[in-house]
Amino acid sequence: MVDADAIRVTIGTYCERYTDDRDGWLALFADGATVEDPVGSDLHVGKDAIGAFWDMSHGLADRVTLTPSGYVTVVGNEAAFAMDARMEMGDSVSGMAIIDVMTFDDDARITGQRAFWSFDDLKPVEP
């Protein structure tokens, strides 16, 4: 059984590296990991596909930051956590809530990710 604190470190690092550390972010995933982001969209399987997803999603905004909320719940090898996403495009800044649900291997690497968010929830926020 993986340690809950190790999973919490992976989650914090996941948010931190998402902005501009592609390689460091990808290193948090196990080989063959799956990403469904948002829920209901096509599954990205394996690090190459997840890297391509990173490229695509970072092409949608000049800068994206993920700020973890206090809500992080770890149960065995699974976890869910809420965060605030902030997207900068030129002078425009938007934000929305995201809740990710993840599974982990015994080294606290991500084996599966499902991200709950919708463009419908995107709202302008203070720059």
Added chain:
Amino acid sequence: MVDADAIRVTIGTYCERYTDDRDGWLALFADGATVEDPVGSDLHVGKDAIGAFWDMSHGLADRVTLTPSGYVTVVGNEAAFAMDARMEMGDSVSGMAIIDVMTFDDDARITGQRAFWSFDDLKPVEP
């Protein structure tokens, strides 16, 4: 496709009724719904089993309240939301964060629930 706002109403009502409205709470579930609370525990299938789960969980404390956080994310017929649980036992009050992941039918009734929480996260809180 069910309306996201209808799902948000179900979620708010779910938290509200959990404290002391057993029948009203059960009415939010579709026939044959499943509850895995917490994640990794035995699945409760159908309203009778979910009602028995309600009885069991309410036997663990004098009073439980679920306060929704601002984090509610709805995507199609699925949703995730974070809340604060508060458990009163005699003069002792404890709390923890919970994140629920749910699926819904087209009438916004719950067809599946998975609750992310752990007794390890239970902490004393101000009465």
